[in-house]
Amino acid sequence: MEYPEFKGRTAIATGAASGMALLFLQKMAKEGANVVLVDVNAEAVEAAAEAIRQDGGSAIGVQADIRKYDQIEHAVNLALEKYGRIDYLMNSAGGNSQRVCKQSGGFLNASPESIEWGVDVNLKGAILFVRAVLGKMFEQNYGVIINMGSVDGVTGAMGLDYTASKCGMIGLSKGIANYGASHGVRSVCISPGPVLTRPAMANMKTLLGRAAEPREVVDLIMYVCSDKGSFITGCNYMIDGGRSCAMGNFL
Numbered sequence: 001m002e003y004p005e006f007k008g009r010t011a012i013a014t015g016a017a018s019g020m021a022l023l024f025l026q027k028m029a030k031e032g033a034n035v036v037l038v039d040v041n042a043e044a045v046e047a048a049a050e051a052i053r054q055d056g057g058s059a060i061g062v063q064a065d066i067r068k069y070d071q072i073e074h075a076v077n078l079a080l081e082k083y084g085r086i087d088y089l090m091n092s093a094g095g096n097s098q099r100v101c102k103q104s105g106g107f108l109n110a111s112p113e114s115i116e117w118g119v120d121v122n123l124k125g126a127i128l129f130v131r132a133v134l135g136k137m138f139e140q141n142y143g144v145i146i147n148m149g150s151v152d153g154v155t156g157a158m159g160l161d162y163t164a165s166k167c168g169m170i171g172l173s174k175g176i177a178n179y180g181a182s183h184g185v186r187s188v189c190i191s192p193g194p195v196l197t198r199p200a201m202a203n204m205k206t207l208l209g210r211a212a213e214p215r216e217v218v219d220l221i222m223y224v225c226s227d228k229g230s231f232i233t234g235c236n237y238m239i240d241g242g243r244s245c246a247m248g249n250f251l
């Protein structure tokens with residue numbers, strides 16, 4: 001085991017039926033942590049939790065739409081009933097509203113509903129989730145909250161609601177860092193460039209000439225959560241293959 005300190009602790013993640021959140025919880029379970037998968041997709045989240053259990057891990061899957069506080073509270077209560085504590089939260093549910101809500105023609109053609117989805121899932125849901133777990137973390141005097149941003153939250157190079165929300169995740173992480181430091185809580189924003197959670201991401205340029213494998217991002221998250229990352233809080237990690245550094249000029 002790479003991180004023995006995770007054994008017996010509890011990690012919860014949103015958007016955990018797929019992508020980087022699922023990989024994070026799979027790795028946490030391998031390290032002996034109890035894991036709670038939260039996703040709006042009921043079937044997929046239960047199947048993912050069952051696969052972790054089949055692999056010898058301790059996991060529960062909970063369906064919740066993070067736009068609704070009562071559903072978040074339900075997920076957190078189930079986690080606490082089963083495991084008694086919450087040590088790590090990864091706010092990962094999200095995505096580009098143009099893609100998810102099947103919009104085309106840019107911002108001026110975006111439906112108000114798609115913009116609402118973009119802000120509500122990418123930012124509001126994360127803030128609501130923090131509201132639901134932070135009290136327990138303060139009581140434990142321990143916790144780490146990872147908020148998934150994006151290179152676009154720094155460069156502004158994607159749909160307006162997406163870039164605004166992902167920029168907001170940096171502010172959220174700084175706010176938690178300030179509020180939580182004296183209660184043993186750290187928080188960090190992780191801002192990836194293209195990650196191969198879907199094949200289309202291979203088309204986005206980076207200085208390194210490729211998109212990231214999901215594990216390259218999740219390895220950083222594991223490090224930040226671990227005791228090795230104990231002095232890290234309130235910052236934003238760019239993990240983008242140099243995409244932001246190139247500022248659009250790929251030679």
Ligand SMILES: NC(=O)c1ccc[n+]([C@@H]2O[C@H](COP(=O)([O-])OP(=O)(O)OC[C@H]3O[C@@H](n4cnc5c(N)ncnc54)[C@H](O)[C@@H]3O)[C@@H](O)[C@H]2O)c1
Nearest residue numbers: 015018019020039040065066092093094095150194195197
């Ligand atoms: N993949 C990339 O290239 C990339 C790059 C930069 C940032 N990010 C960000 O990283 C995060 C994870 O990306 P990914 O590609 O691993 O994820 P993904 O697209 O594989 O999974 C997103 C998950 O969120 C869930 N979800 C959607 N709406 C929800 C809601 N209302 N409530 C609960 N769950 C909901 C979906 O069902 C899905 O399982 C996202 O926030 C994304 O914006 C991804």
